[in-house]
Amino acid sequence: MKFSKATDYALHTMLFLTAATPDKPVGVQLLAEKQKVSPTYLSKILTKLVKAGMIESITGVNGGYRLKRNWEDISFLDIIHAIEGSASLFDCSFDHGPDCPIQRVVLEAEEKMEEHLRNKKMSDLVREMNIVF
Amino acid sequence: MKFSKATDYALHTMLFLTAATPDKPVGVQLLAEKQKVSPTYLSKILTKLVKAGMIESITGVNGGYRLKRNWEDISFLDIIHAIEGSASLFDCSFDHGPDCPIQRVVLEAEEKMEEHLRNKKMSDLVREMNIVF
DNA sequence: TAATTAAGGATTTTATTTATCTATAATAAC
């Protein structure tokens, strides 16, 4: 079980946009170069973030991606869910009634993780540190 | 990102053994039947638990698998690590120095989840409830 | 010795993730 590379790319892109945050959109070309990933692949990932309403895309010359107004509120969990979906991490495949005790414990644990990810926002990160980007 | 089915099988097998817990070993045949999984596949999973020291196997007629003495202490996390390995869930693949702020946050979150899984033991589960197995 | 049961190696199947290629659409600059 691993977070996907796509999530890694998405998180780093959001951090970059949050740290840079000019009105001027940033092209996928530049974002991809920095992360050493192909632009087409990264663009597919960013399109998911657009659909989730976290960033907007501007097409045409000098276009690219830019944060939307609510950017201060975007949490790690938001980003992760936008990329990986928000299905739970564990499905009991054994049929002992509707509530499996194992499932319950694992889901409680998952909720602890999500709580932390929900409380951490990209903007916190930028505020907390001198960006090393 | 999902926990593997193998982990699901391992957890359920451990719950079963903990609930049943006679000295008499339980054959993989029976365990596999209950979970509707092939015996050979399940046996590979259980071999990992043997190597991790949680259960022991008895070969030959009337053989099977049986908990080891420390069974009261076996946590969810122990079992999950035995099956999935204990590598962390996230690897930053971007090279901005040794400590990536994103990695740090995700790992903190993971630690929250692991803490819960470390504190929950199979024996708790058996104690807490009337087994519905 | 025969029957039973786990371990282990090799391999196959299936699913998921990662990545590429190509075409289309929108926009800005000229």
Next chain:
DNA sequence: GTTATTATAGATAAATAAAATCCTTAATTA
């Protein structure tokens, strides 16, 4: 309007990982 630039989208390929099967070996009991 034409051209250059940039995102979107579909189809597909390649790589990796997970799930499962098959077959052989080894250990043990009756």
